[in-house]
Amino acid sequence: xxxxxxxxxxxxxxxxxxxxxxxxxxxxxxxxxxxxxxxxxxxxxxxxxxxxxxxxxxxxxxxxxxxxxxxxxxxxxxxxxxxxxxxxxxxxxxxxxxxxxxxxxxxxxxxxxxxxxxxxxxxxxxxxxxxxxxxxxxxxxxxxxxxxxxxxxxxxxxxxxxxxxxxxxxxxxxxxxxxxxxxxxxxxxxxxxxxxxxxxxxxxxxxxxxxxxxxxxxxxxxxxxxxxxxxxxxxxxxxxxxxxxxxxxxxxxxxxxxxxxxxxxxxxxxxxxxxxxxxxxxxxxxxxxxxxxxxxxxxxxxxxxxxxxxxxxxxxxxxxxxxxxxxxxxxxxxxxxxxxxxxxxxxxxxxxxxxxxxxxxxxxxxxxxxxxxxxxxxxxxxxxxxxxxxxxxxxxxxxxxxxxxxxxxxxxxxxxxxxxxxxxxxxxxxxxxxxxxxxxxxxxxxxxxxxxxxxxxxxxxxxxxxxxxxxxxxxxxxxxxxxxxxxxxxxxxxxxxxxxxxxxxxxxx
Amino acid sequence: xxxxxxxxxxxxxxxxxxxxxxxxxxxxxxxxxxxxxxxxxxxxxxxxxxxxxxxxxxxxxxxxxxxxxxxxxxxxxxxxxxxxxxxxxxxxxxxxxxxxxxxxxxxxxxxxxxxxxxxxxxxxxxxxxxxxxxxxxxxxxxxxxxxxxxxxxxxxxxxxxxxxxxxxxxxxxxxxxxxxxxxxxxxxxxxxxxxxxxxxxxxxxxxxxxxxxxxxxxxxxxxxxxxxxxxxxxxxxxxxxxxxxxxxxxxxxxxxxxxxxxxxxxxxxxxxxxxxxxxxxxxxxxxxxxxxxxxxxxxxxxxxxxxx
Numbered sequence: 111x112x113x114x115x116x117x118x119x120x121x122x123x124x125x126x127x128x129x130x131x132x133x134x135x136x137x138x139x140x141x142x143x144x145x146x147x148x149x150x151x152x153x154x155x156x157x158x159x160x161x162x163x164x165x166x167x168x169x170x171x172x173x174x175x176x177x178x179x180x181x182x183x184x185x186x187x188x189x190x191x192x193x194x195x196x197x198x199x200x201x202x203x204x205x206x207x208x209x210x211x212x213x214x215x216x217x218x219x220x221x222x223x224x225x226x227x228x229x230x231x232x233x234x235x236x237x238x239x240x241x242x243x244x245x246x247x248x249x250x251x252x253x254x255x256x257x258x259x260x261x262x263x264x265x266x267x268x269x270x271x272x273x274x275x276x277x278x279x280x281x282x283x284x285x286x287x288x289x290x291x292x293x294x295x296x297x298x299x300x301x302x303x304x305x306x307x308x309x310x311x312x313x314x315x316x317x318x319x320x321x322x323x324x325x326x327x328x329x330x331x332x333x334x335x336x337x338x339x340x341x342x343x344x345x346x347x348x349x350x351x352x353x354x355x356x357x358x359x360x361x362x363x364x365x366x367x368x369x370x371x372x373x374x375x376x377x378x379x380x381x382x383x384x385x386x387x388x389x390x391x392x393x394x395x396x397x398x399x400x401x402x403x404x405x406x407x408x409x410x411x412x413x414x415x416x417x418x419x420x421x422x423x424x425x426x427x428x429x430x431x432x433x434x435x436x437x438x439x440x441x442x443x444x445x446x447x448x449x450x451x452x453x454x455x456x457x458x459x460x461x462x463x464x465x466x467x468x469x470x471x472x473x474x475x476x477x478x479x480x481x482x483x484x485x486x487x488x489x490x491x492x493x494x495x496x497x498x499x500x501x502x503x504x505x506x507x508x509x510x511x512x513x514x515x516x517x518x519x520x521x522x523x524x525x526x527x528x529x530x531x532x533x534x535x536x537x538x539x540x541x542x543x544x545x546x547x548x549x550x551x552x553x554x555x556x557x558x559x560x561x562x563x564x565x566x567x568x569x570x571x572x573x574x575x576x577x578x579x580x581x582x583x584x585x586x587x588x589x590x591x592x593x594x595x596x597x598x599x600x601x602x603x604x605x606x607x608x609x610x611x612x613x614x615x616x617x618x619x
Numbered sequence: 620x621x622x623x624x625x626x627x628x629x630x631x632x633x634x635x636x637x638x639x640x641x642x643x644x645x646x647x648x649x650x651x652x653x654x655x656x657x658x659x660x661x662x663x664x665x666x667x668x669x670x671x672x673x674x675x676x677x678x679x680x681x682x683x684x685x686x687x688x689x690x691x692x693x694x695x696x697x698x699x700x701x702x703x704x705x706x707x708x709x710x711x712x713x714x715x716x717x718x719x720x721x722x723x724x725x726x727x728x729x730x731x732x733x734x735x736x737x738x739x740x741x742x743x744x745x746x747x748x749x750x751x752x753x754x755x756x757x758x759x760x761x762x763x764x765x766x767x768x769x770x771x772x773x774x775x776x777x778x779x780x781x782x783x784x785x786x787x788x789x790x791x792x793x794x795x796x797x798x799x800x801x802x803x804x805x806x807x808x809x810x811x812x813x814x815x816x817x818x819x820x821x822x823x824x825x826x827x828x829x830x831x832x833x834x835x836x837x838x839x840x841x842x843x844x845x846x847x848x849x850x851x852x853x854x855x856x857x858x859x860x861x862x863x864x865x866x867x868x869x870x871x872x873x874x875x876x877x878x879x880x881x882x883x884x885x886x887x888x889x890x891x892x893x894x895x896x897x898x899x900x901x902x903x904x905x906x907x908x909x910x911x912x913x914x915x916x917x918x919x920x921x922x923x924x925x926x927x
Contacts, residue, residue, distance in 0.1 A: 197801055376917075
């Protein structure tokens with residue numbers, strides 16, 4: 111099928127100090143085509159679309175839109191020429207309502223009342239129900255994305271850029287999104303779809319451009335390739351699936367019963383009656399769309415949020431009222447999701463960061479003084495074992511790339527010999543090879559008898575590492591189930607289906 | 620109709636005038652903070668405005684030009700803050716505090732030679748026939764134009780922030796500068812304009828102290844009004860009409876305690892003098908307590924740099 115060419119990107123190069131984000135990138139998108147930009151984190155996808163959207167200027171190269179030269183100097187210009195973008199990290203304002211958020215993304219918004227009516231009309235036309243007067247802070251991730259999409263659709267774009275749109279959606283919400291995108295495509299809107307999820311791309315996209323380290327390495331028709339072929343093009347090497355060592359499950363190492371705590375985070379989700387147990391050698395995977403209580407659960411387990419003593423037990427010892435340091439002493443280590451500021455102190459060196467959580471368990475203090483030699487040795491061990499790319503252990507944590515810092519932080523928690531390990535988003539922003547390595551070491555720890563809780567939004571990851579599987583939904587945890595034999599449909603239902611889309615709710619029998 | 624030597628009509632009329640400096644400064648600061656900038660230099664901008672306004676009014680003989688001069692002086696000083704925090708990304712808290720100290724020092728230096736001079740007086744706006752009406756006359760019609768202007772500004776800012784596009788953009792920038800930047804808004808430029816506006820408002824408020832309230836030039840003439848304005852902004856949840864309530868409350872108690880002192884109250888003077896500060900903060904705390912989200916702009920006090 112040949113389509114008239116809409117956008118052509120010719121020889122685009124963009125360098126930042128120390129890194130070439132895009133080097134001589136060339137590809138084209140036809141009218142009404144769904145075109146995938148495929149690549150790992152750091153492959154340069156985001157920089158590329160930011161140039162198309164006018165947020166970043168290319169160093170060299172040219173673009174044409176419908177045959178005419180296209181050099182947007184700012185997003186407003188790109189929008190005027192018919193290019194719209196839905197961001198990966200939503201560009202929404204939590205304390206403003208839906209209509210205000212939409213108005214901010216438009217050049218000449220109509221008066222609020224008309225705009226609200228338009229939002230209702232468009233949202234119904236595309237099967238994306240949305241109430242214009244609701245506060246965005248109260249919306250689920252799926253609904254927030256609808257706000258972004260509708261903001262774009264109100265401008266009748268010819269090219270819609272979507273940056274990793276499905277990373278925060280339940281499987282059912284993904285289906286709804288795809289239906290909308292196909293409808294748009296059939297109406298002649300081209301879509302530039304950025305993702306690293308291969309099955310999605312195979313089911314949705316007409317063409318794919320694969321980027322690796324800022325260069326185009328292949329162009330293909332996704333339907334004619336297997337996911338594995340595309341993955342290897344993307345990574346540039348054969349992929350290894352983590353192998354699971356089957357250890358016998360032991361006694362319960364972490365027990366949580368009827369844990370309810372209020373969220374300390376603005377617009378956060380309170381935990382409501384959470385109960386589960388994890389045995390020695392077991393990996394419990396906790397799925398759920400972001401913002402359903404993941405951060406709060408980690409805080410409640412790590413000890414940053416306290417509860418009644420017997421609500422949380424480590425090796426049968428009640429620890430609910432203990433803080434993080436006492437819980438580490440009792441055998442629980444935790445790795446939060448936010449790397450810059452929560453898991454690590456960004457301006458302190460790796461050695462200092464190693465001491466911050468490992469000081470207690472690794473005995474890195476002597477008579478109240480820090481044992482710097484021992485701490486440095488520990489930091490160096492982590493760097494070696496987890497292949498952290500850094501000039502040395504004295505570098506500030508902030509200076510490491512997200513993926514490298516993540517490897518360091520995972521290593522720091524996993525190498526403390528703890529009996530209970532809690533991790534939120536273990537491989538977020540890490541490239542595929544390193545992600546596989548982190549997953550492997552999680553499985554290794556479990557094989558050695560640690561009880562592990564992995565909280566993640568990546569379902570494939572959870573299915574790969576976990577023995578049992580549960581879902582956080584609006585602060586409630588489903589009953590954990592054995593991972594084996596779970597289907598995507600079942601998981602989707604556990605995740606509460608599509609938020610706000612269900613007419614009939616499941617009534618507990 | 621007096622209560623213990625205090626006439627309530629005069630009291631209300633006086634409090635409206637005495638609240639003007641704080642109201643103006645707090646309204647300006649509310650806009651600045653809505654845009655996500657914490658400028659602690661209000662006191663400094665007020666006193667520079669007080670001096671600038673005084674000098675211009677004395678030299679030109681026109682009180683109106685004096686207020687314009689006060690606004691310009693406050694705005695100019697605030698641009699130093701804007702340059703440091705928005706361009707050089709200096710810490711806002713430290714820069715704001717430095718601005719206050721700088722303003723106090725400069726005003727003390729520049730005010731040499733202006734002590735003991737009387738500025739041209741700012742007169743009543745409406746004809747005496749209206750102002751002489753019983754009760755409503757002094758309260759509604761007996762003021763100079765700045766009193767009406769400050770109330771008008773409250774209404775205008777309320778409307779701008781709530782219902783206009785520029786207000787929406789200001790709130791958006793203060794809520795999430797990252798998102799605003801992603802949508803193509805010039806975060807630092809918008810903030811810079813808000814800072815200059817806040818400086819002009821504080822400057823006019825200061826000029827009102829030296830031209831209408833006192834009216835003469837004395838060192839340290841604003842006497843901490845800028846700090847109360849800052850507190851009022853927070854406890855008023857960044858809402859213009861509540862800022863007005865807070866300012867009137869403070870102005871009212873200031874006037875009341877002065878009257879009580881004159882009337883020879885049994886309460887020691889020291890307690891009366893601290894009462895306005897204490898009661899205003901207490902009342903505003905109670906007003907803003909109990910509500911979960913108090914509406915602080917999420918990006919308040921954070922500098923923005925478009926790195927990628």
